Amino acid sequence: MELSVVDEIVDVHKRKSWALISILQDIQKYDGYLSQEVLRRVSERMEIPLTRLYGMATFYKTLNLTPQGKHNITICSGTACHVRGSDRILKEIMNFLNVEPGGTTEDGEFTLSVVNCLGACAIGPIVVVDGKYNGKMNASKVKNLLVKCRRKA
């Protein structure tokens, strides 16, 4: 991304320290992750040490330091989904894509994310593919879903 965009985002948030997470999240929207170059720019513009920014990027789960896959597969592991068997579905996805939670497939197509709750417990277990919710999942349904995703990718 252009560093001028980073500057704009920092300015929109008026360089306020309480908006730092929002600033990093807004920047991350462009490339899906925070590159070293981008973090250096934020550090200069905000006058915050780079080490602190790096500390934040590793502490907060919504911030990524590595490039993400083209498609995102998110599984909800909230308590309600867990008691309805989301763990088994996660294993199925990991097995199918050969990737760990938080990781990206070797071909760069899919990133697997696990979130703590999506707040749509009535339709759990839930698997979200690129923002689209798929409710009442089980191991068999998720495999069909993944086969479809692979075909489209």
Added chain:
Amino acid sequence: MKRLESIGDLDKLRESIIEKNKCYQKTITICGGPGCHAIGSEDLRTSFERELNERGLSDKIRLIFSGCHGFCEQGPLAVIRPSGILYCKLKVEDIEPIITETLVDDKIIDSLLYEDENGNKIVYEKDVPFYKSQKRLLMEQQELVNPTIIDDYIGNGGYEAFCKVLTGMKPEEVITEIKNSGLRGRGGAGFPTGVKWESCRNASGNIKYIVCNCDEGDPGAYMDRSLLEGNPHLVLEGMLIGAYAIGSQEGFIYVRHEYPRAWENAGIAIEQAKALGLLGENILGSGFSFDIDIARGGGAFVCGESTALVASLEGKAGEPRDKQHLHTVDSGLWEKPTNLNNVETWANVPFIINNGSGWYSQIGTAKSKGTKIFSLVGKVKNTGLVEVPMGISLREIVYDIGGGTPDGTEIKAVQTGGPSGGCIPNRLLDIPIDFDELTKAGSMMGSGGMIVLDKHTCMVDFARYFIKFLKDESCGKCMPCREGLKRMDEILTDIIEGNGTNGSIDLLEELAFVMKDASLCGLGKTAPNSIVSTLEYFRDEYISHVRDKKCPAGVCTALITYTINAETCTGCGACKKNCPHDAIEGVRKEPHRIIDDLCKKCGACMEVCKFGAVEVN
């Protein structure tokens, strides 16, 4: 939007909104809460709007795209007023008949009504058993307002409580009123709100901050999200009253990043309130000034803890600090006195001011007043958000409102309090919803997650779920929490995988004792609760895993095998077709068989078998 210069201006605006709305003969409210939104209520809204416009009905019928109605299980929902007809599980193709038959011709469409367990169709929302036993103080208004339109809130009496405070109450009187109401913090710990406000008001210094905590990290809980998303002005009004009482000029709403509609709607609400002069300098010409900004969280559970949240707002990693000797009300954000309350706590404030502490304190038990919103989820028929008066029993919530388990089997336990809480077994379900009673039973009120568990829930696996969650979320600052959770996770994993030894349970108990005693913040201190409570009530399950290498609930894959009962199997082939691992063989109309070497124990066969022929041992 014209800036309001006085309380009289606001009253005039309210009158004009009420007058303007008189042209509508009916309103239809479509639920846009998190549950309904996930299953397409946004599409319903756009189609409805288009259809009403095309038919020239939009000046007679008002469409409100509201926040959560609560009954997520039956979503997407719509309620037609003034009659109060409830339609469930709506699809886009239902819109045309709803407009033609119900909105124009006043006919009821049977197929869209809620059907109770005896097959009776129920027409009105108020008669549905799910709503009947509730006391919907905070949630009710949510059905009447579009959260992105300030006029809806003002037209329904919004900001009246704030005006009452501005014109006739001294800050100390507001604090006394809140103290008298008995309101306790809804974030989990239940600290008396009025006492907290008083401490912050009395703290030295001119600059004071107030913070609304919407970093709702409890998995399986979405009450705060629904409130802020569905009725943001109610929260803003609560904060305005708090700011006036405490003497603060600046506030923050800290919202989980994963709740985009919550921070978007709160942001819109703040902009609208500023444009009308309900936030900012010299509000309504009173001389009182107060402003609110929104800060997004970064996805860290520990930031729900007050000192960690403060660190996060300061632009740092969200690590808590010791608050035994220095409270945030004395030294919080940028070392200034800071008053933090949870979303639901703030939302209660306008009701207390409007109706008086006497009225409010009549609801509930001796030491827990008002209502509490729970997110009732898990193995329960009626998943949703329920608002109940304090003092109601857990049994009433899970059976009368929740309808019991989906398959009608017995509820094994109810878990409350999120990862810091505990499990309450069926035999104790008659205890009332009360901060102290729940703590006595080994759980806690928490922020409002209520997870129903049935015989298919393994309590050891369930305890490990929370321990693993907390292990991942521990900030790592203090040793007891950081190391203790790792070791607990290892021991529980051993037990689950059949490698538990005689000393495993003793070691868990010892670790629990140390962590409770020696951790720095609430996360570590309460982390062992899931183990302690399951060991207290379900120790036999632990023993089965350790001694007999069996998982009685049939969950822990290392300890179970799936088989097909040849006598009950009809050979329909559903299991074979749905097995993702091709681990089932058999020909049609003859009993099938599971190939153990290929079986990954995913349970898909058991879920699809209509004859109960798949057994787990």
